[in-house]
Amino acid sequence: MGDRTLFPNASNKETLAYCLHQMKPDRRAFAGSCTAIVLGTLANAVAAPLIFASLLGRIAGMGPHGDDWGSFTPLIVAYAFVLVAATVFGRIGGWLNWGATLRSFGRAITNGYDHLIGLSHAWHTDRPSGEVIATLETSTWAFVELIDAAVWGVLRISVTTLGAIVVLGVVAWPVALVMAALVAVFVGVLHHRMARVVAAEKEFSDSHSRATGVIADTIANLTTVRSQAAEDREMVHVDRLVGDSLQADYRARRVFTATRIQMESAMAFFNWAAVAVGILLALHHVAAAGVVYLILFYATFVGTSLEESFEFIRLMSRAIGRCAKFAGIAATQPDIVDVAGAPELEVPHGRVDFRQLRFAYRAGAPLFEGLDLRIEPGEHVGLVGPSGSGKTTLTKLLLRFADRDGGLIAIDGQDISLVTQHSLRRHIAYVPQDPQMLHRTIAENICYGLERPGAVDMDLVRTVGRAAYVDEFVERLPEGYDTVVGERGLKLSGGQRQRVAIAQAMAKGAKVLVLDEATSALDSESESLVQEALWHLMEGTTALVVAHRLATIAKLDRIVVMDHGQVVEQGTHAELLSLGGAGVYGRLWAHQSGGFLAA
Numbered sequence: 001m002g003d004r005t006l007f008p009n010a011s012n013k014e015t016l017a018y019c020l021h022q023m024k025p026d027r028r029a030f031a032g033s034c035t036a037i038v039l040g041t042l043a044n045a046v047a048a049p050l051i052f053a054s055l056l057g058r059i060a061g062m063g064p065h066g067d068d069w070g071s072f073t074p075l076i077v078a079y080a081f082v083l084v085a086a087t088v089f090g091r092i093g094g095w096l097n098w099g100a101t102l103r104s105f106g107r108a109i110t111n112g113y114d115h116l117i118g119l120s121h122a123w124h125t126d127r128p129s130g131e132v133i134a135t136l137e138t139s140t141w142a143f144v145e146l147i148d149a150a151v152w153g154v155l156r157i158s159v160t161t162l163g164a165i166v167v168l169g170v171v172a173w174p175v176a177l178v179m180a181a182l183v184a185v186f187v188g189v190l191h192h193r194m195a196r197v198v199a200a201e202k203e204f205s206d207s208h209s210r211a212t213g214v215i216a217d218t219i220a221n222l223t224t225v226r227s228q229a230a231e232d233r234e235m236v237h238v239d240r241l242v243g244d245s246l247q248a249d250y251r252a253r254r255v256f257t258a259t260r261i262q263m264e265s266a267m268a269f270f271n272w273a274a275v276a277v278g279i280l281l282a283l284h285h286v287a288a289a290g291v292v293y294l295i296l297f298y299a300t301f302v303g304t305s306l307e308e309s310f311e312f313i314r315l316m317s318r319a320i321g322r323c324a325k326f327a328g329i330a331a332t333q334p335d336i337v338d339v340a341g342a343p344e345l346e347v348p349h350g351r352v353d354f355r356q357l358r359f360a361y362r363a364g365a366p367l368f369e370g371l372d373l374r375i376e377p378g379e380h381v382g383l384v385g386p387s388g389s390g391k392t393t394l395t396k397l398l399l400r401f402a403d404r405d406g407g408l409i410a411i412d413g414q415d416i417s418l419v420t421q422h423s424l425r426r427h428i429a430y431v432p433q434d435p436q437m438l439h440r441t442i443a444e445n446i447c448y449g450l451e452r453p454g455a456v457d458m459d460l461v462r463t464v465g466r467a468a469y470v471d472e473f474v475e476r477l478p479e480g481y482d483t484v485v486g487e488r489g490l491k492l493s494g495g496q497r498q499r500v501a502i503a504q505a506m507a508k509g510a511k512v513l514v515l516d517e518a519t520s521a522l523d524s525e526s527e528s529l530v531q532e533a534l535w536h537l538m539e540g541t542t543a544l545v546v547a548h549r550l551a552t553i554a555k556l557d558r559i560v561v562m563d564h565g566q567v568v569e570q571g572t573h574a575e576l577l578s579l580g581g582a583g584v585y586g587r588l589w590a591h592q593s594g595g596f597l598a599a
Contacts, residue, residue: 006126006127007127007131007135007206007209007325007328007329008328009202009206009324009325009327009328010324010325010327010328010330010331011324012195012198012320012324014324014327014328014331015320015323015324015327016320018323018326018327018330018331019143019146019147019323019327022104022107022108022111022143023100023104023147025103025104025107026099026100026103026104029096029097029099029100029103030096030097030100030151032092032093032096033092033093033094033095033096033097033100033151034093034097034151034155035093036089036090036092036093036096037089037090037093037094037097037151037152037155037156037159038155038159039085039089040085040086040087040088040089040090040092040093041086041156041159041160041163042159042163043082043083043085043086043089044082044083044086044090045159045160045163045164045301046160046163046164046166046167047082048079048082048083048086049167049294049297049298050167050294051075051078051079051082052079053291053294053297054075055072055075055076055079097147097151097152101144101147101148104143104144104147105140105143105144108139108140108143109136109140111330112136112139112140112326112329112330113136115329115330116132116136116329118334118337119332119334119335120334120335120336120401120402121396121401121402122335122401122402123332123334123335128213128214128216128217129213129216129217130212130213130214130215130216130217130220131209131210131212131213131214131216132213132329133212133216134208134209134212134213134216135205135209135325135326135329136326138205138208138209138322138325138326139322139323139325139326139327142205142318142319142320142321142322142323143319143323145315145318145319146315146316146319146320146323148315149312149313149315149316149319150312150316152312153308153309153311153312153313153315153316154309154312154313154316157305157306157308157309157312160301160302160305161179161183161302161305161306164179164298164301164302165179165180165183167294167298168294168295168298171291171294172291172294172295175295175298175299178273179298179299179302182302182303182306183306186306190313193255193256193258194313194317196252196255197252197255197256197314197317197318197321198317198320198321198324199321200248200249200251200252200255200321201248201249201252201317201318201320201321201322202321202322202324202325203244203245203248203251203321204245204246204248204249204252204318204321204322205245205321205322205324205325206248206325207241207242207244207245207248208242208245209325210241211238211241211242211244211245214234214237214238214241215238218234218238220487220488252317252318252321256310256314256317260310264307268303279292335403336400336402336403336421338419338420338421339417339418342418342419342420343418343419343420344419344420344423345411345414345416345419345420345423345424345426345427346412346414347411347412347427347510347511347512348412349377349412349511349542350377350378350411350412350511350512350541350542351374351375351376351377351411351412351413351542352374352375352398352409352410352411352512352542352544353373353374353375353408353409353410353411353413354371354372354373354374354394354407354408354409355372355407355408355409355410356370356371356372356406356407356408357370357371357372357373357397357404357406357407357408357409358370358371358404358405358406358407359393359397359402359404359405359406360405366405366565367390367393367565368390368393368394368404368407368565369565369566370407371390371394371407371565371566371567372567373394373560373567375542375544376542377542378540378541378542379542379543379557379558380538380541380542380543380545380556380557380558381543381544381545381556381557381558381559381560382545382546382547382552382553382556382558382559382560383544383545383546383547383560383562384546384547384548384550384553384559384560384561384562384585384588385561385562385563385568385584385588386563386588388564389562389563389564389565390562390564390565391516391546391562392433392516392546394544394562395430395514395516395544395546397409398416398428398514398544399424399425399428399430399514400416400417400421400424400425403417404417411424411427411512426449426510427510427511427512428510428512428513428514429504429505429506429508429509429510429512429513429514429537429541430505430514430516431498431501431502431504431505431513431514431515431516432501432516432517433516433517434494435489435497435498435500435501436488436489436497437485437486437488437489437492437497437500438485438489439484439485439486439487439488440484440485441456441479441481441482441483441484441485442461442470442474442480442481442482442483442485442500443456443458443461443481443482444456445485445489445500445504446460446461446464446465446470446481446500446503446504446507447460447461447504447507448504449504449508450507450508458481460507461481461503461507462481464503464504464506464507465481465503467503467506467533467536467537468499468500468502468503468506468533468537469499469533470496470499470500470503472499473496473499485497485500499533502533502534502537505537506533506536506537510541511540511541511542512541512542512543512544513537513538513541513542513543513544514543514544514546515534515543515544515545515546515547516546517546517547517548517549531552543556550588550589553573554573555573556573557572558570558571558572559571559572559573559576559585561576561583561584561585561588563584568584569583569584569585577589
């Protein structure tokens, strides 16, 4: 569970690039917010102290009976103006930053979802969905935390510190040198130590998302957990993963705390040095009262700001570590993509061709090597054979859940790899062995995927519901077709889900139909109902029917027998049985018990 090789973390540079990409459409809003915040910070941390220092200098220079209030008026007005400007710019910056951050947050979610949807069937099959979802959720909130810490913490403190050094460089350059040395040491130590903090935060994120993935997996499969009396075992598993994440966070905090203690000691020394230099300048009459005030103010203010920056930098380090996992997923290129300018698939007839098809799940172990099969328009073809013979794989290749290694798959003469995946799947109705419903109503599931998103055509629902014998059980439900089926449709029985899936295929009305063990989950009574429904479903379609239950396909136009990725026999049910025990189909039929293949 949660093999780290399945989720490689992105580097810090790649993670920041991913975050900047989410912010790019709002770059003007972010630039405006940062500009306003910089102006507000300069007004509050540079202009205001300078005006106050001027006021203090004039007061210090006044005689014992000085009462020239007029000379103070411009400074008092300017001081008031600067304070108002600082507040206004701060509020403007905050509003712009809030809006841009909120939009970027939404974009990170939708872009992440869009990317996940575009990744291949095999990618999702190999990875626990709960961990993938937890990684997306964690990264998006960490992304917001990163923006806030960068803008309201690091940017504001950086402007304050640089402004202080510039001002002191003009009025008391020795103190400015001391402060610049403090900043240089601060940046150097952080650069040296932060890599360990980010690495520990990546470990925390990885362990946390794996724990969340395990929780999601066990909740989704709670029946299995309970039937195996495995609750305590899963609790221990989750507790261990949560413990791993806490240990990773503790490691990050130990590194950060050690760094903070070192830097606070250094800052105390440098602040003392700055104040000492300022006092020496004052004693030698090099610095006036206003300058001494600036020295004392900035020595305290910058020291406090740098100390405050520790928390913001810790938040940024944590956010980068927690974004790295999904940034790594976002860097994963989809295995199956549309070619540039791919046209829409047009299916006027429904002929399906497999020519010289080659495919292997792994190198050196080919499943198909030169397979040829044609299904004529309107023909109903059954695929049978032992487990592992390639029946279901053939349907996945037709749907482009996986891509062939060579050869051709075409519908009405159009190479399916050269048309859009969306149009390909829109023209194929697919009923899998274990249909999974969305957590919506029965009616919404039947109409799912139709051209009118979100619309439910109740006349269509009732029509296909009757044809697929869905109404047979829906009539007994208090809310009828408005009954919510639960996650993955688990509030319905296997046979009921199968009938809803058949109704959904009927509603789609595609020219090409793929049934993969479509009656495998049905009891005998349900099967007798659905068999008739399937014949209605197949009318006017080109049907490819995968079945172990041979009675399901006995009446089809043609039966194709597969073994080890090859077509070994084909013909009607009667033709294949006429071969007797010498044929694969005859042996399969003889070994059946109640219509099933023997194990």
